[in-house]
Amino acid sequence: MFMAGIIDLLLTPRTEEEAVVINHTNELVVLDKIPYDGDLPLKEYDLSRNFVECLRTEVPAPRANTYVLNIVKVEATESRVTLSTNYSTMRSQFALRRWIPELSLDSPERALILQYVLPIGGTMIIESIDKKILIEERGQVEVPGKYMLAPAGGCETRNWKVFPEPFRSIKGEAWEETGLLPGDYSPIGLIGVARDVTDGFNPTLLYHTTIQLPLEEIIAKAESLAPEAGEHQRLMGVDVESSELLHFCTKNTPQMIGNGLGGIIAFGNYKYGESWVHDATRTLEKYGWEIKNNNRKFPA
Numbered sequence: 001m002f003m004a005g006i007i008d009l010l011l012t013p014r015t016e017e018e019a020v021v022i023n024h025t026n027e028l029v030v031l032d033k034i035p036y037d038g039d040l041p042l043k044e045y046d047l048s049r050n051f052v053e054c055l056r057t058e059v060p061a062p063r064a065n066t067y068v069l070n071i072v073k074v075e076a077t078e079s080r081v082t083l084s085t086n087y088s089t090m091r092s093q094f095a096l097r098r099w100i101p102e103l104s105l106d107s108p109e110r111a112l113i114l115q116y117v118l119p120i121g122g123t124m125i126i127e128s129i130d131k132k133i134l135i136e137e138r139g140q141v142e143v144p145g146k147y148m149l150a151p152a153g154g155c156e157t158r159n160w161k162v163f164p165e166p167f168r169s170i171k172g173e174a175w176e177e178t179g180l181l182p183g184d185y186s187p188i189g190l191i192g193v194a195r196d197v198t199d200g201f202n203p204t205l206l207y208h209t210t211i212q213l214p215l216e217e218i219i220a221k222a223e224s225l226a227p228e229a230g231e232h233q234r235l236m237g238v239d240v241e242s243s244e245l246l247h248f249c250t251k252n253t254p255q256m257i258g259n260g261l262g263g264i265i266a267f268g269n270y271k272y273g274e275s276w277v278h279d280a281t282r283t284l285e286k287y288g289w290e291i292k293n294n295n296r297k298f299p300a
Contacts, residue, residue, distance in 0.1 A: 004288035005198040005258040010298035011269045011277065012076040014189040014208060017167045023084045026160065029070050031092040031099070031117045032059075040067075040160055043086060045116040051109055057098045059091060066090035069155035069164050071118035071203055074193055074298040081190055085120070087160055093119040096201045114197065115299065122170040122205040123152035123259070124188060125267050126178070130214040132237035133267065134178070135248075135260075147252055148260040150222075150235065151177035152204070170207055177232070178218065179225030185211040191270045193298045194262025203298065204259040206266045238264075242272050246280050253287045265291065 028040040033052055036042060070088035074081065096117050103110040126134045136150035153173035157164040167188065174180045188209040195203040211218065215237040223229055238248045245268055249261055261284075268276045281291045294300045 004253050004256075005196055005261075006290045006292065007258045007262045007265075008195040008197055008203075008292050008294060008299065009262050009265060010074060010076065010193040010294045010296070011266055012081050012190060012192050012296075013078055014191050014270055015076075015079075015081045016187055016189045019080050020167070020190055021080060021082045022166070023082065024163065025072070025084075025086045027086045028067075028160075029086060029088045029092070029116050029118075031095045031113060032089065034091070036089075038160075040087060043116070045112060047109060047112055047116075055099045055102060057102060059095045059098055066156050066158055067160045067164075068093055068119040069166065071120055071193075071298070076296045083166070088117055088119045090119075090154075090156065092117055093154075093202055100201050114201065118195075118299070119202045120155045120166065120205060121152060121202055121259070122155060122166060122173065122207060123149045123263055124170050124174055124207045124209060125149055125191075125263055126151075126174075126180075126185065126218065127208065127210045127240060127267075128215045128218055128237070129210075129212050131240045132215040133240060133264075134215065134218060135236050135238055136177075136232045137234040137236070137255075138231070138257075145233065145255065146257045146260075147255045148257045149263045150232065153177070155205075166205055167207075170205070175226070176228040177226050178222040179229075180211070180218070180221065184213070185209040192262070192266035194259045194266065195298075196258025196262070198258065200257065200259055204263070206263045208267060208270060240267075240271060242268065242276055246283060249280070250283060250287050253284075253289070258289075261289065262291075 027043045072084040151173040155164040155169040188207045192206040219235045
């Protein structure tokens with residue numbers, strides 16, 4: 001069977017900002033051939049310098065001095081989500097995406113990297129008044145032509161002393177990519193964490209909100225106001241009716257980014273519960289997706 005991808009997925013009750021507890025440690029996890037010369041203490045994780053030097057693919061230098069929030073662990077209860085974090089770097093995030101495909105699935109170094117190098121992204125699932133969620137076809141940024149929930153982006157800062165708060169970060173992405181401000185939509189809630197472990201590799205925090213606008217107006221706003229509208233090749237909507245959600249995922253399997261698919265499953269869990277997730281997981285297996293549903297913690 002063709003393997004579309006493997007997704008690590010943590011599903012949480014919808015948890016608003018005040019019930020998400022962040023325990024942060026100012027230390028740095030690095031995946032890079034260039035030694036770090038800053039003033040954060042390094043978190044060592046037994047990956048040898050010789051092994052890193054032997055990796056073939058060259059990694060570009062995007063914003064080399066940018067720090068990215070990095071997951072240590074996420075734990076969820078019915079009333080609270082606890083997010084433990086430290087820092088990684090933007091270079092490490094790009095190295096993760098380029099070096100992991102070089103390694104065999106049973107490589108101990110691969111397992112080690114995927115345990116410690118977990119730079120956080122985020123995506124907001126916007127549910128319109130006419131019962132659709134916003135999807136983007138990516139432009140010439142990363143993975144052009146692939147389908148992803150919109151808006152999406154990282155939790156990053158140029159100065160590690162200025163903490164890149166996750167809820168504030170995704171609200172910033174909403175403005176940059178869709179032209180929406182916090183007053184335009186309801187308070188956002190965290191509904192899960194997804195990580196595609198075959199493509200992309202960094203975990204994505206999954207948020208949900210509703211908005212009193214039809215999808216057509218959301219798209220018009222994004223195309224006319226959003227500073228980074230060019231990241232989208234196309235914006236579209238998916239009907240939130242349970243069977244339509246799943247049909248979109250199966251019909252578009254070759255175009256789906258795993259973290260985007262994980263977001264749709266988390267949204268289905270929020271809207272329709274565990275039985276929908278169970279049916280969706282079994283159906284998606286037939287299309288080559290393996291969904292690893294973690295129980296209340298991430299990574300498993």
